[in-house]
Amino acid sequence: MKLPSLVIVLLVAALGVASAAFRGDTVNATCPISGQPVDGKVAVEHAGKRIGVCCGKCETAVKGWSAEQKDAYLAKLADAGKAPAAQDKAEQKAFGEPYLVTECPVAGGPLGDSPVEVTLEGRPILVCCAKCKAAAEKDPAGTLAKVDKLIADQQRARYAMTNCVVMPDEALVGEDGADTAKEIVVGNRLFRVCCPGCIRKVKADPAKFAALLDEAAAKAQAASYPLDHCVVNPKAVFSAEKPAHEFVVAGQLVRTCCANCEAKVRKDPRKYLTLIKKG
Numbered sequence: 001m002k003l004p005s006l007v008i009v010l011l012v013a014a015l016g017v018a019s020a021a022f023r024g025d026t027v028n029a030t031c032p033i034s035g036q037p038v039d040g041k042v043a044v045e046h047a048g049k050r051i052g053v054c055c056g057k058c059e060t061a062v063k064g065w066s067a068e069q070k071d072a073y074l075a076k077l078a079d080a081g082k083a084p085a086a087q088d089k090a091e092q093k094a095f096g097e098p099y100l101v102t103e104c105p106v107a108g109g110p111l112g113d114s115p116v117e118v119t120l121e122g123r124p125i126l127v128c129c130a131k132c133k134a135a136a137e138k139d140p141a142g143t144l145a146k147v148d149k150l151i152a153d154q155q156r157a158r159y160a161m162t163n164c165v166v167m168p169d170e171a172l173v174g175e176d177g178a179d180t181a182k183e184i185v186v187g188n189r190l191f192r193v194c195c196p197g198c199i200r201k202v203k204a205d206p207a208k209f210a211a212l213l214d215e216a217a218a219k220a221q222a223a224s225y226p227l228d229h230c231v232v233n234p235k236a237v238f239s240a241e242k243p244a245h246e247f248v249v250a251g252q253l254v255r256t257c258c259a260n261c262e263a264k265v266r267k268d269p270r271k272y273l274t275l276i277k278k279g
Contacts, residue, residue, distance in 0.1 A: 033198075039052075096189075101150045101154065104129075109128065111126055118136050120143055160221070164192070182196065191213070249269050
């Protein structure tokens with residue numbers, strides 16, 4: 001039987017309202033793990049609210065959060081509409097590790113003693129000479145791709161996590177032992193994740209995931225750290241009475257005697273990270 005046009009229109013509208021109401025039952029529009037849209041079919045209950053997720057894997061990940069983590073996520077959602085978008089962008093832009101590449105991304109050789117700074121798409125990098133600066137400015141995208149590869153190669157050797165930094169339950173090694181990680185460089189920091197959705201999460205909040213990498217790096221490098229003294233002040237030897245002041249720079253654990261020496265390291269990281277490498 002053919003339904004009248006008016007009846008069809010009303011049915012479609014009713015279905016749309018029902019669908020919107022169903023989605024509205026969750027407190028979020030996108031999955032907190034993958035960044036994908038949620039439809040309300042899969043969710044995690046907490047504090048009388050439903051946190052929507054996109055799939056079973058993400059459901060397991062959110063269920064693994066502590067009550068404090070879930071509370072923090074709900075609080076973040078509540079505040080999401082209060083901060084201007086410009087402020088969010090400024091906070092994201094503020095994240096960044098020092099530029100520690102020692103090779104010219106254009107010429108391919110060492111930067112030398114007098115490298116030249118050039119800013120490409122808002123990112124300051126170093127090249128070896130004025131000629132390479134001009135070449136970089138002609139091909140900013142290609143040059144930055146080379147820079148990101150150099151950064152990834154440099155940091156991969158000391159990368160501390162074998163699982164996705166966004167979804168820790170997801171291993172980055174296949175059954176055949178092959179590396180399955182998706183890599184991205186944000187703010188001169190390498191992040192290794194399991195999927196494009198996690199790449200979007202890292203881009204949205206790099207500082208959050210960098211903090212997780214810093215924690216993992218500090219634990220992984222503690223036993224093999226080569227210095228028993230402050231990298232800035234060698235006379236300051238660590239002991240039970242005078243323990244090291246620890247922090248991480250671009251994935252490298254650094255130990256100093258105090259916060260003042262930390263400031264010196266951050267001002268000239270290339271110098272002090274080289275001293276750590278030499279041991």
